Amino acid sequence: MSKPIADGSIELAGIVKSYDGVTQVVDGVNLRIPDGAYCCFLGPSGCGKTTILRMIAGHEDPTDGEILIGGRNVVGLAPIERRTAMMFQSYALFPHLNVRDNIAFALRVRGLPVAERRKAADAMIEKVRLTELADRLPAQLSGGQQQRVALARAAITGPKVLLLDEPLSALDEQLRVQMRQELSRMQRELGITFVHVTHTQLEAIAIADMVVVMEKGRIKQAGPARDVYDQPRDRYVAEFLGGQNVLSGKIERIEGDSAVISAQELRDVVVPLGGRRTVSTGDHIDFAIRRDDINLTRPEVAAPGGRAKVPSRVRAIEYQGNFVKVILDNIGSDELIAYVPDRIFYRDPFAVGDVVMACWEKDKARMLA
Template sequence: MIVGRGHIELAGVCKSFDGGTLAVDGVNLKIPDGAYCCFLGPSGCGKTTILRMIAGHEEPTDGEILIGGENVVGLPPIARRTAMMFQSYALFPHLNVRDNIAFALRVRGLSRAARRDAAEAMIEKVRLGELADRLPAQLSGGQQQRVALARAAITEPRVLLLDEPLSALDEQLRVQMRQELRRMQRELGITFVHVTHTQLEAIALADVVVVMEKGRIKQAGAAREVYAAPTDRYVAEFLGGQNVLSGRVQTVNGSKMRVAALDASEIEVPLSAGRRVAAGERIDVAVRRDDIELVRPGTPLPADVTALASRVCAVEYQGSFVKVMLDAAGGTEFVAYVPERRFFENPVDVGEVVLATWRVERARLLS
């Protein structure tokens, strides 16, 4: 099989630290050449350890790491042709932008003229031409990040690794730098592997999102697939945007089933293709928050709509939508994202009883 130079494959990768702590537990993953991949998960889930193992700063206890079809376990970072951009940026305070960017080439022994030419070309790519003679202290946070990115990219790595690169930025700058990272990745055409604990950051940037828990991959796939079609409760709840209900199957009728939620309210749920369930089985069901509509009790409902009686706990204005938090299904937290205009045309108040409704086909049975 022919693979691109930046194609990454993790095969049965494990990492244990002193004392027997298992940080990464049997990870198998393929990242296509030229993809933008985000590892997403809470602190301690193993995502940064995987990044460091790809880079060559840690070695796996077991398993193989292949880049471009080559097993790189045991090779130093320079031989792997990987580059890493750290969260702190680690710029040299006494060097200007041009010299910071060219520093890696200086270490590799390139001539002064070759370093300067490569640095000037990279400066233009990251749009820092007017700032080339400034010191890091004279730059904004976003400009410093572009310098760090350019310094990592100038070595022409086949894989660029980013360890929570946006965490130190304010929200507005973080959004701008997301766009900058994506633009740079497309222009450079190399594989980016990015570690973050921020859900929105991952789904905004990545071609491939990898959700991790306790050293294992819970789900990996395209951003929309992972967000809109989570496979289990952990992924649905961690990514947000989904309500998760637990219940017990009452009846199964062809492609649908009736499920008793925790307060004994029955909801109708579509049965996934190839999935078999039996009456009495306990299941989890996900419904996207933006698929929920709120109506008053007694409102006639179409046949393809299911509903839960709920009490409004809190209302938060979010700008383009209103977040309505509900006490539904025997105390289970349930949230509706109501478009702003629709909410203010027919607002609800805290303490009010409403029906949380959604089209039956929008519910998803979790594994």
Template sequence: MESRVSKGKGDIELAGVAKSYDERTYAVDGINLKIPDGAYCCLLGPSGCGKSTILRMIAGHEDPTVGEILIGGEDVVGLDPVARRTAMMFQSYALFPHLSVRDNVAFSLRVKGMSKAERDRRTEEMMEKVQILEFADRIPSQLSGGQQQRVALARAAITEPRVLLLDEPLSALDEHLRLKMRAELSRMQRALGITFIHVTHTQLEAIALADMVVVMDKGVIRQAGSAREIYAAPKDRYVAEFIGGQNVISGRVRGLGASGARLEGSAFPSVDIPIHAGRRLEDGQSIDIAIRRDEINLLRPGQAGLPGGTTGVEGAIVGVEYQGNFVKVLMNAAGEDEFVAYVPERRFFEDDFHVGDRVFAAWQVEHAHLLV
């Protein structure tokens, strides 16, 4: 069934791409990025970080001020969207309000001048594929958010693009639908077998969907890699904090040895840190480390015997949030930000802590991750 859809090259390369609207400040500032063919790539960042601009430049709705955009190895700057064989799914979908679902989906075939019979056949096929046949004759305002999304997807996919660009596709949906449509996007991407580039500001969305996550900030890429890499091994404080799930603490390196060192902070006495291969540290150097919130063990202070290879900080509990499968415990320890531990539910209630209790947050030294 998918044989008609292009398996052609949908690999994308951005080389030194920058975009400025006022010739003084850059919305996108020197981006180099390679996205392999058939990948599901998420551009992740807060609003105004330039991710939508990148998407629009790949789509051909905006031209870069400098730099090259290559799709399938050829520079596409200056080409029309159709010539690029990209298709865009707009934020809040931009479905034509005066056309039925059928006519919305058939739009690109109609402007291409395809015969009505052929057009109808292909439209029917596409609508069947994304399961919108049953409301083919409604107009967009009569559809739910999820249905609208499918129509937008069908309208974009019928152009047989090699790249599908999705601008915050899930932001118009409510929480429940968002999870459902998220799974559907993933399924569609596998079915179509083309490159998806998905812009979002929700880290959970990016991590759940993407083969490749690109974290952006103020027009530059902070880190690009697989979802696991980004989550487990963030490169710097910004990525760690934006992705979440990490406690970031900062301090100065002391007592540099062969297998480890200590980190001394202003808000905590000192913790042990591992030394990664290929990472050179100097005595007195100021660095950040990240510790995953789910790898923290809460102990009562003074409790006998800290297990070997563990380190930690002490603080008072300032909040406890029940999350169902785990409990989120907030502490004031180790600095200005809250220090958080995700404690498995069962273990938390074996010895439950209360707000105001002093605790010792412990973790395995080698679980700490050194940031830039």
């Protein structure tokens, strides 16, 4: 008898996927996802994230490598044997079946008696808060309600892993926020592993315990959402997630645990080494500062000590509600942006063309790989 799936932990071991024997859509991916985690794969179109999802689901097999769920290698097994379920972007609801029958369909296929599958469907309907709509057809539901039906239909089989392919892409912004909360609630209640694919940065960091950033079939960085956002390892991750300024310069000298950086528009900017000892004087490096860590002052106002100071000019101003996005002249080829709380900005607002000093505490800069 084959070993049963013990839990929803996932291990991808050297996963490769090639469609023509040459081009590798997924290139040597290694990753561990703990049981009960909410994991988001994040990246642009064509980076391999959906291919990985389909390989975990069993809709495709890897060209090389192993996929373990609950400690068992599931390559070659059918989805039902893997204890996985998939929620598709299109929802794929049966238009002629009501909510209850759509949710119970998988149980019907498995041959459960009518009474059992109705009882299970009604329990799941209650979990997704659709009790009053149980007899409606999909066409009589809103987009958010249809998504809840699709989620319930995927979860009713009792999977160890629930796979979600761009589940929020068809919804408007307000409904996306509501459904993010709904997905989080359902994941906590079900206590199973969710693997969610998206290209939307805010969606990933808002909902996931674990974020996996991908580029061209490889994992660039994986870890807790806050760590990946706040401590990107390299320029790609910092720029893709947003919220960071990525600047470049040459190391003029090393002073203790920091490097002094200079470039055409930078003078003696101090960047902590962050434990890196492989850099030396003369190296060109990238470093990042969060946009909300940058303060803007007028040139005549003295900045507090212990801060980096860069002169610049306001190029554009965008009101974002609770903050104002101030776009400054580029530092070389690198964009420089400050997120200024609206209450602070409007005490003494800047105008396009104003000369300013962009300042930040020296320990807020982070050296990138």
